[in-house]
Amino acid sequence: MPELPQKEVEEIALLARVHLSAEELADMRSQLGAILEHFGSIAAVDTEGVAPMTHAVPIDLPLREDVPQPSLPPDVALAGTAKRDGDLIVVPAIIPGGE
Amino acid sequence: MTELAQLLELYEPVIGLEVHVQLATKSKAFSSSATGFGEPPNSLTDPVVLGLPGALPVFNQAVLELALKLGVATGSQIRAKSRFARKHYFYPDQPKNYQITQFDEPLCENGHLDLIVGGTVKRVRLERIHLEEDAGKNTHVGAVSHVDLNRAGVPLCEVVSAPELTSSEEAAEFMRALHRLVRWLEISEGDMEKGHMRCDANVSVRLRGEDRLGTRTELKNINSFRFVQNAIDHEIARQVRLIDGGGRVERETRLWDADLGQSAQMRTKEEANDYRYFPDPDLPMMVVAGPLMGGVLRSLPELPVARFERYQKANKVAADDARTLISERALADYFDAVQKAHPTEESGKTIANWMLTELLGALNAAGKAIADSPMPPETLSDLVVLVENGTISGKIGKEIFAESFKTGEAPAAIVERRGVQQISDEPLLWSIVEKVVAASPKQATDYQGGKDTLFGYFVGQVMKETGGRANPVMTTDLLKKRLGR
């Protein structure tokens, strides 16, 4: 049963922002490896000319009228926020320029 | 020549721009929270904006309408069915940690933007225009950051040019042309300083005459029109110096720092995010229906560059004046209205002159915009007609203008009331000329003896006699005749 390479699992964990302990990483390598091997069978299926299914009963995107509705009051919007400064959400330092 | 100037002779820059334009809708792209600027922090949110568990996006029709205006105005191919995708990256100003955008099947492709460079039109191809939602705002405060989500979910159009801009001046002109167009179409205020338009530049250099493109870098954080040229010039210089010194340009993203006047590396290609784009399963395909498209087509005004060319060709306006007239749609609309009321098509030069000197001058002094001009276009046309047909002189015309602008009284009525019709009756003027010359024999002799400046004295005397109403051209001719030179 093929394990996923350590580096690959680390990269995925970083992309997904999920910290894994050394033990979890080891488990993940073998479990993901087993699952992907099992499901890799779909690569062989002929899907030439088959459209990907995106919605079960085809509908068009519904359009909404441009009429603003009341927003949540900031206290309600931020009620679940662990760290606040007035009505601003506080997070640890970001490297300037992010995205 | 400086060393940089020599390098710039050898290398040519290739520039492409990605511009994000905030669309002026009342509610957000996928949430019915209001859009707004300068509102108290986190006061424009709802479960969708906050990315609460269970929240779902619902698309705002006005976003499509405004984007279609831009698509049609740029001659783009409009996709009858286009798709929204999710672009994944973790950042506190991105509540769902993904952005709803368009990837594989954008709304518009292969349009163009016309720039006026010198007096001519340069057409720059647009690779695509697509829709996406904006992120909130982070502000760094020491060891922490503050997050305000008011802007999160505001609709954006991303306009991507082909790498066809050949100088930083052209890049700046591209931004100005786009700014003018989005305001013209009333789809965005386009104010870079307010963040309505944001620009990323892709810059590379290559030896002049070379076909292949050099490695490009992406330049971000250019947030005013002035910086566009500076930042790009700086990057071009950095690249040519690097290559000349034996180095290689890296594929990277650099951040422009306007205060320091330089850029710094933000991330390399290897560090670049894998955005894991896939079609957003919460949003079926967006269909552009016939009636919607019809409405958009009907609502489009004649575009700036088309007017620029028409004003010159049909209305004989000079290029510089034409360019000024199209700087603002209200100004061009005013010109069109004056021209429409006017008996001839080719008085554009005169009309433009009156608008750009007298009218704009009066409006500025009164603190008014052209759209609120107390003088309607028809009135200006009437005034211009009075001057064109010789009823009044240009000089008198300016006085009449000022009065009409202030009081609203019709120019013809003012002329009548003040009795300032131009005197163009040749025999009558001749008799006045004779009278005036006869009354100043010394000056006549001096003038005939070569004192050219005295001609003005005689013109002045004729004007005094006629209360300023003498036809200036005729006066000059008759004086010359009488004085012999």
Next chain:
Amino acid sequence: MTVDPAYWSVADIARRIAAGEVSAVEITEAFLARIGKVDPELGAYLVVDETGARVQAQQVDLMRGANLPLGPLAGVPIALKDMIVTKDVVTTAGSKILEGWVPPYDATVVEKLRAAGAVILGKVNCDEFGMGSSTERSAYKQTKNPWDTTRVPGGSSGGSSAAVAAGLCAASLGTDTGGSIRQPASFCGVVGIKPTYGRVSRYGIVAYASSLDQVGPLAHSVADAALVLQAIAGHDARDSTSLPSAAPDFSAGIAAGVAGLKIGLPKEYFAGEIDADVRTALAAAVAALKDKGAEIVDVSLPHTELALPAYYIVAPAEASSNLARYDGIRYGKRADATDLLSLYSRTRGERFGPEVKRRIMLGTYALRSGYYDAFYKKAQQIRTLIKRDFDEAFEKCDVLLTPTTPTAAYELGAKATPLEMYLGDIFTLACNLAGLPGMSVPCGLTSTGLPVGAQLLGKPLDEATLLRTGAVIEAAVGLGDKRPRGFA
């Protein structure tokens, strides 16, 4: 007079309250008392909203007293799977990352239930974020199967099915992404419906896999399930994937019988390892349908075995995206961290359970550039092939009948690896992939007294045929008055 409404039908409760025979408060108090007595052992409820339930019940009684019109579910006590967002009532999706989260809004289905007059007793347990088939993956507690408390109630809506089976609510709502209503319904001997995709609004449903998730009812009978489905179905402008049409009257044709209907038996669902007792119970259901005038037709769904891999690529991929928002910044619990990267990684690493992390990793893998075409796109193409199979089969029959699961409820801890767990879903997955309506209806007990479910799969928008067929099976070979041992 004390009432014991534990196993009264929804229809009965509504009728008796409307007729003034019993008060809504009496009914609610009876259920609350029973929950207090029974649930400590069963573990179905995460939150019992006693205050809220009493207020709602009082409201119904006041309206009844004032002769004001009552909604169709007035006074009926309902439990909601904790994947359904409820205003002012803690909602966790069975996860620690949402521990203590109090939502500021109600899901559309909750608004509709309230408008129908239902009394919401509380939130019931589930596998974390709907990811699991046994409710062993809840971060909070293990729910047990009332028929045998050493066994799983199924999942992910294990709390929903156990609560109904043990008489701790008159009906419940669950969510179904790959079988999470039908399978627990089958394990617990109740009726469970997954409607056509888009039939019920997903606004306010904690998203697992957006293109597969649907909300549906679990209840004692087909008729009850239809009543609850009626209350929650219909177009919702807040869900862009919601079907434009209004819901039909689901109760209308339930008694229509099956004479002249063609029941398809897809051969791929009867091959392979299926418990002998399950086969026997299914055979009895088939015989009953035949007896009532249905025609049994053999059909084939050739791409059936691709459903498992397709599901375990599409669902984790969409989940990895839907769960990206859980970072503790705007809601939920936050790890202690002095830099942003740690904040994200530690919050999610510490507060997501192992199965959730596994699926997020799987999904992230499948969506990476370079892998997207071979995995996610491929799986989406396979969905089209699976849907085509169903379309062709439905040209030969009106409804399909299969076992819901290959076995009855298994013991807690029996599935050693994730893959083993996934393999148990084989019969229920294709229905979600194709967006079809599906229903599980009890059709007997195993020799050791565990419930067996028959699964009905219908054409898009054809819940009606499921209901009328299920009603026949229920009448002929259903569990009748049988109750879980010790919960009578």
